[in-house]
Amino acid sequence: MSAPDLPLEQATLPVATPRQARRELWRALRPERLGVGLAFAVLAATVTAGLFIPPALGRIVDVAERSGTPAELVAPLVVITVATLVQGVAGSGGWYLVVRVGEKVLAALRERVLSRALQLPQAEVERSGTGDLVSRVSNDVDQVSEALREAVPQLLWAAFTVVLTLVGLAALDWRFALAGLVSMPFYVWAARGYTVVAPPLYTAERAAEGVRSQALVETLGGVETVRAFLLGPRHLRRVGEASEMARRRRIRTADTTAWFFSRIHLGELTGTGSVLLVGALLVGDGSATLGEATAAALYFIRLYDPVGALVNLLDEAQSATASLRRLAGILQVPVEARAGGEPPVAPRLSLEGVRFGYADGPEVVHGVDLVVRPGEHVALVGSSGAGKTTLAALAAGIHEPVAGRVLLGGCPVADLDRDVLREHVALVTQEVHVFAGTLAQDLRLARPGATDEELLAALEVAGARPWVDLLPEGLSTVVGEGGHPVTAVQAQQVALARLALRDPAVAILDEATAEAGSAGARHLERSMERVLEGRTALLVAHRLTTAAAADRVVVLEHGRVVEEGAPEELAAGTGPYAELWRAWQAGR
Numbered sequence: 001m002s003a004p005d006l007p008l009e010q011a012t013l014p015v016a017t018p019r020q021a022r023r024e025l026w027r028a029l030r031p032e033r034l035g036v037g038l039a040f041a042v043l044a045a046t047v048t049a050g051l052f053i054p055p056a057l058g059r060i061v062d063v064a065e066r067s068g069t070p071a072e073l074v075a076p077l078v079v080i081t082v083a084t085l086v087q088g089v090a091g092s093g094g095w096y097l098v099v100r101v102g103e104k105v106l107a108a109l110r111e112r113v114l115s116r117a118l119q120l121p122q123a124e125v126e127r128s129g130t131g132d133l134v135s136r137v138s139n140d141v142d143q144v145s146e147a148l149r150e151a152v153p154q155l156l157w158a159a160f161t162v163v164l165t166l167v168g169l170a171a172l173d174w175r176f177a178l179a180g181l182v183s184m185p186f187y188v189w190a191a192r193g194y195t196v197v198a199p200p201l202y203t204a205e206r207a208a209e210g211v212r213s214q215a216l217v218e219t220l221g222g223v224e225t226v227r228a229f230l231l232g233p234r235h236l237r238r239v240g241e242a243s244e245m246a247r248r249r250r251i252r253t254a255d256t257t258a259w260f261f262s263r264i265h266l267g268e269l270t271g272t273g274s275v276l277l278v279g280a281l282l283v284g285d286g287s288a289t290l291g292e293a294t295a296a297a298l299y300f301i302r303l304y305d306p307v308g309a310l311v312n313l314l315d316e317a318q319s320a321t322a323s324l325r326r327l328a329g330i331l332q333v334p335v336e337a338r339a340g341g342e343p344p345v346a347p348r349l350s351l352e353g354v355r356f357g358y359a360d361g362p363e364v365v366h367g368v369d370l371v372v373r374p375g376e377h378v379a380l381v382g383s384s385g386a387g388k389t390t391l392a393a394l395a396a397g398i399h400e401p402v403a404g405r406v407l408l409g410g411c412p413v414a415d416l417d418r419d420v421l422r423e424h425v426a427l428v429t430q431e432v433h434v435f436a437g438t439l440a441q442d443l444r445l446a447r448p449g450a451t452d453e454e455l456l457a458a459l460e461v462a463g464a465r466p467w468v469d470l471l472p473e474g475l476s477t478v479v480g481e482g483g484h485p486v487t488a489v490q491a492q493q494v495a496l497a498r499l500a501l502r503d504p505a506v507a508i509l510d511e512a513t514a515e516a517g518s519a520g521a522r523h524l525e526r527s528m529e530r531v532l533e534g535r536t537a538l539l540v541a542h543r544l545t546t547a548a549a550a551d552r553v554v555v556l557e558h559g560r561v562v563e564e565g566a567p568e569e570l571a572a573g574t575g576p577y578a579e580l581w582r583a584w585q586a587g588r
């Protein structure tokens, strides 16, 4: 395997524009607008209750200054107690409501992103690498979810507090509000600089994280090949370079954040100084009491926390926005527009002049013509790398040809709705997967409504009954990862049983007999024959006994059909198949 060095800035999936991201967020928020309204109302009530506390404290100062009676303290103390209680109760209620709505919105968004991720055109995933996709559905979802849980409730609380506290200051005396506003230019200066500078930094940071994930996935996913070809140092270097880039970008964003905070502190200093100065002047000329000046200073100090939180949140919001744009980016990738098309009438599969290449790589299938007639079993044979698996994926509509057409019953597969296509054509790849869960759940993935009897019948056809009947809890046995272990042959049989349940007219099978051992392989061959009976089938035959049982054999070499015909005729001839057949016989 040649492992060309990947450029660190490789193509990744698209990132949505801020507008597209807002549209996606709004789409997820819309069904929850009642909840959002209620949460807003409760949060506003909480903040309003808090506004009563500084003037009540101011009143206490005034009473103390003129040595008033203890009875005069009762009213302000009651106000403080009630306001504190309301703040506590309504505050936690509002918080709960916001978090609840946030979770619902996040769930809706995550579901849409995941379902779109599963529909992404294979070519797009090949081009951008699975690491980027994994990083988006893990890191970026985490980032947005953290923001919705923490940042959004705080952001709302902070915004309400700032606005309503300024109203409170103005209610005491408009000059206090004016003094408080002196700090604003510093905040705006900080915030504007940050909102302009930070977004590209965060986007770049996330992109570097995506590249690092990709490098890790490639190294760990292909660990055996990496070891076998002594590619460790090269992969380590690549992971190291990607990590270094992610680290450098993280530090750059952290530096920007530190700058931002220093401007905020300048704002706090100026604002508090101005309010105290105005307070002193107003008390001096008798237009305000000492208590009112105290209340004004308390009001302004109350702003520290929310403004600080806004700063923090601006930081988190920027970061979450970058993640949201990456998630929404997945939603912007057009899924192949399949108009629906007329469902195919006959299970006839034809490939006409099909050409294909992976991502930006060279062409690996060079103009293949192939017809599988209804009910016919055609075996694809050829040496490793000839293009058999690729051709099977093209026939199943997983890849789209760059030229030529794949037709099902005369209808171009590219025009067929995916669900219609899957109903008619099923693909069983070499990498069969037994999903964690009970055996029945695993099988019902193919046909959700199937009864236990139907499941058992399908297992019977796939030749799996002998071992399934011995399972401790039969169909309810948990199989796969963390459950009852299944062998490679058993996993294949489960896949074949799923195929029988799905009951497609056309089956495309990439035979995985390589690791099965010869006894297991013979077992599977019989299972396969039974499952394929009556169906149109295209088989990637790694074992020539499978090819010998087919109606027709197509020999592929270097992405081209070099020979085709009935297996016994070809075996008796002198062409490439006869050569493969003799080598196979000799090697048995």
Ligand SMILES: Nc1ncnc2c1ncn2[C@@H]1O[C@H](COP(=O)(O)OP(=O)(O)OP(=O)(O)O)[C@@H](O)[C@H]1O
Pocket (backbone or CB within 6 Å): 126, 358, 361, 364, 382, 383, 384, 385, 386, 387, 388, 389, 390, 391
């Ligand atoms: N995901 C991929 N990305 C890039 N190139 C690929 C990919 N999969 C296969 N190829 C290349 O396409 C060509 C055909 O490969 P393919 O797997 O279809 O051959 P095959 O005949 O099925 O081989 P095998 O019998 O070993 O499975 C090979 O040159 C291979 O390196």
